[in-house]
Amino acid sequence: MKALEVKNLSISFNRYQKGLKKKDLKVISNLNISLYEGQILAIAGSSGSGKSLLAHAILGILPKNAKVEGTMLWYGEPLTLSLQKKLRGKELALVPQSITYLDPIKRVGKQISEDQSKVTAVLKRYDLSEKIKRLYPFELSGGMARRVLLATAVAGNAKVIIADEPTPGLSKELAETAMSHFRELADQGAAVLLITHDLDLALRYADRIAVFYAGTTVEIAKASDFEREELLRHPYSRALWNAMPQNNFKSTPGVQPYAGSIESGCVFAPRCNLKTLECTQTTPPMRILRDGEVCCYHAT
Amino acid sequence: MLLEVKNIKFSHDGKTPLIKCISFCIEAGERVALVGPSGCGKSTLAQIIAGYIKPHGGKILFDGAPLPDRGYCPIQLIYQHPEKAINPRWRLGKTLREAWDPDESLLKDLGIEKAWLDRYPSELSGGELQRFCIARALAPQTRLIIADEISTMLDVITQAQVWEVLLKVTQERGIGIIAITHSEDLAKRVCTRVINFEDLNNR
Numbered sequence: 001m002k003a004l005e006v007k008n009l010s011i012s013f014n015r016y017q018k019g020l021k022k023k024d025l026k027v028i029s030n031l032n033i034s035l036y037e038g039q040i041l042a043i044a045g046s047s048g049s050g051k052s053l054l055a056h057a058i059l060g061i062l063p064k065n066a067k068v069e070g071t072m073l074w075y076g077e078p079l080t081l082s083l084q085k086k087l088r089g090k091e092l093a094l095v096p097q098s099i100t101y102l103d104p105i106k107r108v109g110k111q112i113s114e115d116q117s118k119v120t121a122v123l124k125r126y127d128l129s130e131k132i133k134r135l136y137p138f139e140l141s142g143g144m145a146r147r148v149l150l151a152t153a154v155a156g157n158a159k160v161i162i163a164d165e166p167t168p169g170l171s172k173e174l175a176e177t178a179m180s181h182f183r184e185l186a187d188q189g190a191a192v193l194l195i196t197h198d199l200d201l202a203l204r205y206a207d208r209i210a211v212f213y214a215g216t217t218v219e220i221a222k223a224s225d226f227e228r229e230e231l232l233r234h235p236y237s238r239a240l241w242n243a244m245p246q247n248n249f250k251s252t253p254g255v256q257p258y259a260g261s262i263e264s265g266c267v268f269a270p271r272c273n274l275k276t277l278e279c280t281q282t283t284p285p286m287r288i289l290r291d292g293e294v295c296c297y298h299a300t
Numbered sequence: 301m302l303l304e305v306k307n308i309k310f311s312h313d314g315k316t317p318l319i320k321c322i323s324f325c326i327e328a329g330e331r332v333a334l335v336g337p338s339g340c341g342k343s344t345l346a347q348i349i350a351g352y353i354k355p356h357g358g359k360i361l362f363d364g365a366p367l368p369d370r371g372y373c374p375i376q377l378i379y380q381h382p383e384k385a386i387n388p389r390w391r392l393g394k395t396l397r398e399a400w401d402p403d404e405s406l407l408k409d410l411g412i413e414k415a416w417l418d419r420y421p422s423e424l425s426g427g428e429l430q431r432f433c434i435a436r437a438l439a440p441q442t443r444l445i446i447a448d449e450i451s452t453m454l455d456v457i458t459q460a461q462v463w464e465v466l467l468k469v470t471q472e473r474g475i476g477i478i479a480i481t482h483s484e485d486l487a488k489r490v491c492t493r494v495i496n497f498e499d500l501n502n503r
Binding site: 173 | 337411413455456457458459460461464482483485486488489
């Protein structure tokens with residue numbers, strides 16, 4: 001069942017340009033994703049492609065000068081600001097990127113949940129001792145703090161979990177453990193959105209991969225599609241595949257365009273081999289192709 | 301023999317040894333991957349080899365002699381965290397030319413844009429800063445590069461791009477590489493030999 005749907009999402013920031021002149025800077029455009037119960041959707045893409053902004057938009061915690069357009073549906077119901085506020089921290093949970101998101105002056109037990117019987121249960125689940133309930137965040141090791149963040153998400157019986165880069169700085173073993181926790185939560189019925197640039201890790205635990213480039217989704221593929229280059233649809237996804245060390249370790253010339261510098265046409269056109277006149281003039285719409293979705297005129 | 305690491309010992313607190321006793325050699329132009337679990341002392345060893353910290357025992361010989369105390373160090377260490385290896389109050393153009401004046405083609409290969417040279421480090425991403433650190437370390441006097449997890453913060457396409465440049469330049473000039481990495485696939489791609497830190501340390 002579809003838990004969360006994001007349709008044609010655009011985010012722009014209203015910024016001062018010169019003096020009192022203001023300008024809208026578009027950072028995410030025409031973004032489409034859906035989260036299903038029991039599945040992990042991983043968002044892969046280069047840094048600066050707007051992955052974290054999407055998470056913040058879903059939770060409704062963007063800064064004040066951000067303008068959000070498009071629709072977000074929570075089990076078919078429009079996800080409004082008041083609904084976001086109601087769900088946040090309960091059915092809709094964020095596992096933040098940094099362990100600094102813990103409240104430094106509140107005991108860990110209180111932060112996990114107000115309901116102490118729940119706290120005991122989740123601590124056990126993540127192999128944390130009962131003693132840490134009385135500790136403050138600075139008394140935890142890095143790995144323990146990560147598990148506390150996870151425990152917080154689980155204690156609220158979250159239906160949708162958004163994990164923003166949960167693994168950097170963890171050793172391979174710890175990262176694998178964290179990922180298996182997310183897999184477990186999904187297997188128990190939660191919908192998980194995993195934001196990461198560790199493509200390798202994402203491929204092993206996620207069901208589907210949304211490939212991000214310059215603030216938009218260019219392809220949605222099954223994780224298994226990354227086994228072979230031909231199974232992928234978009235030229236950028238193929239470029240990612242080719243760059244992986246276990247594949248060809250081959251880079252693609254050029255750089256990702258800066259947010260706001262894209263005027264018209266496909267965002268990947270300047271680096272694409274398949275580019276035609278059509279690509280530079282109009283933005284290709286998302287279409288369904290071979291059990292996935294792609295945003296390209298020439299994908300087959 | 302380009303580099304000889306001889307019976308290096310090190311401890312942070314003076315009691316529990318982090319590096320018990322490590323010895324190995326690297327030939328000119330060789331590319332070696334140094335692997336091991338996190339916290340085992342790989343980065344500390346990297347800093348000892350590059351001369352940033354003094355070991356508590358043993359010695360590092362470069363071309364058969366100890367490293368020079370002053371002047372340009374022929375062993376250059378590229379850090380895991382570029383934001384910590386760059387002066388936050390300098391514009392990047394100044395940082396880039398700290399050791400030498402890199403030519404245009406190198407900057408182009410690394411994907412460093414002209415506009416970035418006038419910016420401060422806080423205005424660029426980690427991946428963008430790392431390109432500056434790599435360019436800075438490739439001065440003509442460099443004979444050995446220690447790459448300490450230099451590409452973990454990069455997406456795969458940028459990672460491939462940065463390593464293509466590093467491999468090209470080091471092969472042209474016969475520079476050796478010690479690469480510290482957690483990725484087996486990356487080690488296989490860029491290195492000619494793998495050293496396991498734990499195996500050496502327990503001996």
